[in-house]
Amino acid sequence: MISIASLVEIIKCAATEAGDAADPCGILFGTVAGVGPLRIQVDQKLVLTEDFLILTSAVKDYDAEMEVSHVTGPGGEGAHTHPYTGRKVFSIKNGLKTGEHVLLLRVQGGQKYIVLDRG
Numbered sequence: 001m002i003s004i005a006s007l008v009e010i011i012k013c014a015a016t017e018a019g020d021a022a023d024p025c026g027i028l029f030g031t032v033a034g035v036g037p038l039r040i041q042v043d044q045k046l047v048l049t050e051d052f053l054i055l056t057s058a059v060k061d062y063d064a065e066m067e068v069s070h071v072t073g074p075g076g077e078g079a080h081t082h083p084y085t086g087r088k089v090f091s092i093k094n095g096l097k098t099g100e101h102v103l104l105l106r107v108q109g110g111q112k113y114i115v116l117d118r119g
Contacts, residue, residue, distance in 0.1 A: 026106040029119055032096045040102060040115070048104075048113055058117045059102065061095045 030040040033047060040048045069085045096102065101119035106112075 025108060026110075028104040028106060028113070030102050030104055032098050032100045032102060035096060035098055038096065040104070040113075042104070052111065052113055054107075054112055054114045056114065056116055057092070057094065059094055059096050059115045062092050063089050064092055065089050 028042050030042045030048070033039040033041040038050045038053060040053065042048060065087055066089075067086075068088050069083075071081050071083050074081055096115075096118075103116045103119045105114040105116055107114065
């Protein structure tokens with residue numbers, strides 16, 4: 001036999017799951033409050049730390065391998081040109097800076113937030 005307390009807990013859990021299903025995500029705006037470690041202020045009471053953030057390549061530094069095929073231009077003393085071809089690794093510097101505004105997507109349940117882009 002199920003106790004009244006257990007039944008109340010089951011009903012609360014079902015209601016919460018139904019609410020989450022009806023609101024699977026939410027869009028928020030925030031401001032980068034700090035970068036070492038990363039903190040994003042959403043409102044007066046909510047400051048998200050790195051543990052709750054998933055960063056897209058639009059807001060973080062990363063390396064990208066690219067195919068290049070061109071000739072360098074002449075410049076300086078003893079100027080010359082030469083081909084520059086092949087696969088090269090380039091560092092993309094998209095890291096967030098303090099004070100920047102960002103667009104966030106709250107994942108269902110509100111435990112993680114995807115930082116989509118600068119706002």
